[in-house]
Amino acid sequence: MTQSIVLQLQQLRQQLEEYSYQYYVLDNPSMPDAEYDRLYRQLQQLEAAHPELITADSPTQRVGAAPISKFGQVAHSISMLSLDNAFDAGEFHAFSKRIAERLDASAEFSFCCEPKLDGLAVSIRYENGLLVQAATRGDGYTGEDITSNVKTIRAVPLKLKGDKVPAVLEVRGEVFMPLAGFTAMNDKARSEGEKIFANPRNAAAGSLRQLDPKISAQRPLMFYAYAVGAVDDVSGLLDNHSHHQRLMQLKDWGLPVCPEIRLVSGGEAALECYQDILTRRAALAYEIDGVVIKVDNLTQQQALGFVARAPRWAIAFKFPAQEMLTSLLDVEFQVGRTGAITPVARLEPVVVGGVTVSNATLHNQDEIERLGIKIGDSVIVRRAGDVIPQIVSVVLEQRPSTAVDILFPTQCPVCDSAVERVTGEAIARCSGGLFCAAQLKESIKHFVSRKAMDIDGLGDKLVEQLVDQQLVKTPADIYQLDMAALVGLERMAEKSALKLLAAIAQSKTTSLPRFIYALGIREVGEATALSLANHFASLEQVQQASLEQLLTVPDVGTVVAEHLTSFFNEAHNQTVIAQLIAAGIHWPAIEQQAVTEQPFAGQTLVLTGTLTSMGRDDAKARLQRLGAKVSGSVSAKTHAVIAGDNAGSKLAKATELNVPVWTEQQMLDVFTQYGVT
Ligand SMILES: NC(=O)c1ccc[n+]([C@@H]2O[C@H](COP(=O)([O-])OP(=O)(O)OC[C@H]3O[C@@H](n4cnc5c(N)ncnc54)[C@H](O)[C@@H]3O)[C@@H](O)[C@H]2O)c1
């Protein structure tokens, strides 16, 4: 019996030791805090039942980890301790009862309630108001000398304010990374393929404990003071009665103090304060993992004193954990309305931040590779605030032998079309734009829009009804709609149905650029559609064009060319195009003349002001057909500016740069001359 308990204790201590090493020394924990806390509690309970088995080196008897040798060492003349935890109101009441009994006190305590900032503790020493040294907590007795690094934190004053400051003042507080800075730093690292930090605490610790302070200087670190360490204060400047009052003094001396700190009277008020901060947790600019509730009276604090590793006069009342351990059951691939394929992790349900989480996004294939994740893995899930749950890392040591690789689909899970991933893009997409049910509503809305097939009366609401009722499964089905189908729809009177059918019939007479644009190929806007039509002069030629041929078209770069080839390579799309043509969609042949005669070839033109004869888009399209590149801004390279009514700054700029200015009429004359009407 005892034998097995000894073994169990050994195992727990060893495990906690290893996790602490990763957490404190490497700043790279492999376990969520909640899992560490759970094992720690287990150890505490076992030790409480068998006090004879407690060893001096047990994690329950020690603080943090010894300083590492790459830094100089700093001995703390007043040790830097940890805090005992409470995980529910009952545990807080037990704390308050304990202290009342110890002090034999009947009156309510004044409590100072402070957000428990999630960063790392540092001690900063000021001598005659000047910052002379800064150290980490280390094992509580000896910390690491990080003076140069702390000096790079802008919020930390190098000199205290005012001339009345204690001769020696050690300020203790937390260095942390505000959420905005954390997110920005990780986004940048991710886009540059660099290591990202699992959470703001690791980011703060990893950023501060750098041999090169220049690296710390670039990191968005912040500091809040929450205690005083050693002092030499012969003139009695520092308050001797209230912890809260001391914090206010630190503030006056120029040290940042968390604005959420409250002095309250009694346990109930402390619990209310806890609740209040918990409700506002997500709205705070930095991460906190609980509220530290401290007996405010310094005489009482002194009387209560310390046990092994924590003061008796304070307790950290923890919030529900934002990171939990769970397992990855499966990965599903969802197809978005624009064809983007997103891997979604199906998780063993777990409560994170007070909410049950059973799914998390895995973003894309790069993210899957970055995490090195497999189905069956133990994973750390993080849900902070209203942010969608994320998988932050895999616990490799717990990988089961049955874990299997995640296979990214090569075929769309909705429509079976090929999945494409264009060079340089992280997102993989279904290439069956005209056929894929997941993309149908968006593709139909685009197909019928004004600059595409221009079907009047076919608004978004109606498109949704047609798709939902499965009357339209591809754009080609629009041309099969009849009276019987339409009058069955909501708010569709016979008269409007007739009008709609007429508009559909009318849309069959179109132009090649419009038709190409209507296909909704990614990145193929009106201008590109026009370039393609002009260059190839027929749909067949566009459909059959190779990547190299496409790259010779003005306006078409690698990304557009890749989208075009994968779209036309997809047989599903070809089928729908054939159905559309069969339904009677047609356009006038593009005259060879339009292709060759391009008086504006190689020229950049700018349109400005209000045109009276046509819309800006229309004019732009015609100028493009004549070879022009139409730009939005005037420079010395602009060939001419076409000025409509009320032209403003662009016209002024043209005059200033001696760029020729044409009237709308001059432009119309050119259109007539070349027959672009
Ligand atoms: N994930 C892991 O593998 C792993 C490993 C080791 C430790 N841990 C985590 O670390 C905790 C133990 O670390 P700890 O000893 O630093 O204890 P702690 O973080 O629970 O509490 C003490 C610390 O709280 C901080 N703090 C923040 N705001 C404060 C305030 N207003 N007043 C006073 N202190 C404040 C200080 O840095 C202080 O040192 C565990 O509960 C666990 O969650 C995790």
Ligand SMILES: [Zn+2]
């Ligand atoms: Zn699809």
